[in-house]
Amino acid sequence: MRTIHVDDIKDTVARLCWEACYYLPFDILDSFKKAEQREVSPLGKSILNQLIENAEVAATEHMPYCHDTGLAVVYVEVGQEVYLTGGSFQESIHAGVRKGYQEGFLRKSVVGDPLLRVNTNDNTPAVIHTEIVPGDQVKITLLPKGGGSENMSAMKFLLPGEGVEGVKKFVIETIEAAGGKACPPVIVGVGIGGSFDKVTAIAKEAILREVGVHHHETHIAELEKELLEEINKTGIGPQGLGGVNTALWVAVETYACHITALPVAVNIQCHAARKKSAVI
Ligand SMILES: O=C(O)C[C@H](O)C(=O)O
Numbered sequence: 162m163r164t165i166h167v168d169d170i171k172d173t174v175a176r177l178c179w180e181a182c183y184y185l186p187f188d189i190l191d192s193f194k195k196a197e198q199r200e201v202s203p204l205g206k207s208i209l210n211q212l213i214e215n216a217e218v219a220a221t222e223h224m225p226y227c228h229d230t231g232l233a234v235v236y237v238e239v240g241q242e243v244y245l246t247g248g249s250f251q252e253s254i255h256a257g258v259r260k261g262y263q264e265g266f267l268r269k270s271v272v273g274d275p276l277l278r279v280n281t282n283d284n285t286p287a288v289i290h291t292e293i294v295p296g297d298q299v300k301i302t303l304l305p306k307g308g309g310s311e312n313m314s315a316m317k318f319l320l321p322g323e324g325v326e327g328v329k330k331f332v333i334e335t336i337e338a339a340g341g342k343a344c345p346p347v348i349v350g351v352g353i354g355g356s357f358d359k360v361t362a363i364a365k366e367a368i369l370r371e372v373g374v375h376h377h378e379t380h381i382a383e384l385e386k387e388l389l390e391e392i393n394k395t396g397i398g399p400q401g402l403g404g405v406n407t408a409l410w411v412a413v414e415t416y417a418c419h420i421t422a423l424p425v426a427v428n429i430q431c432h433a434a435r436k437k438s439a440v441i
Pocket residue numbers: 228229270307308309310342343344
């Protein structure tokens with residue numbers, strides 16, 4: 162067994178909060194540059210250049226890439242040979258978010274009660290997904306999820322007979338309904354299968370996948386390519402002002418499901434596609 166103190170988890174989460182919000186990942190920045198080269202709309206090109214410049218300024222000035230520094234979604238893979246000591250594991254993650262958002266001067270975007278709507282003023286609580294995995298390490302991934310694109314995400318139970326064509330139709334309808342409100346160019350995470358809860362979980366996991374990496378199964382990789390092409394034919398374009406870059410990438414994750422069901426979820430990630438991991 163390896164002993165890890167929960168304060169290490171807290172400090173790592175805190176660091177990941179501001180690192181994720183200041184430094185856009187390389188794969189996302191690279192996808193902006195490729196999108197700028199393909200873009201045919203002068204306005205679209207200008208927007209993509211502004212996104213690239215914005216990312217560079219945020220990184221050099223150590224400032225948030227976007228004013229919406231998101232709801233902190235935290236994925237933790239805990240090795241089954243790890244002994245966590247020093248207090249509550251869950252509380253150490255919330256404490257890390259509290260510390261990271263305060264010390265990193267990140268906007269606090271969480272209300273404690275969805276109906277009473279009073280800001281918790283420290284961006285807690287986080288949304289925490291924990292998985293027990295082999296090994297003696299703890300891997301933490303921070304996904305600060307912006308509100309605008311999350312609001313445009315959707316889930317639907319299709320009839321199994323609707324098949325892959327039904328899935329494509331639902332994804333395109335969701336992207337068209339989102340239009341400019343999801344801050345395109347977006348990353349589109351699609352979940353297919355599982356249950357009501359699982360399908361949305363895998364759609365969100367999909368947006369964490371590196372841009373440029375397709376699903377390992379050929380028919381799913383083909384679906385990703387077709388969806389990307391169809392989404393970019395909508396003409397919504399950068400910031401919804403027209404162009405050939407509505408999405409930078411589409412990632413599809415699947416899971417087994419009930420014989421009567423074909424659940425589909427579309428989790429839209431705005432161009433502020435922040436994600437950062439660390440291993441303890
Ligand atoms: O939360 C916000 O500031 C706005 C939001 O991210 C949006 O996309 O409109």
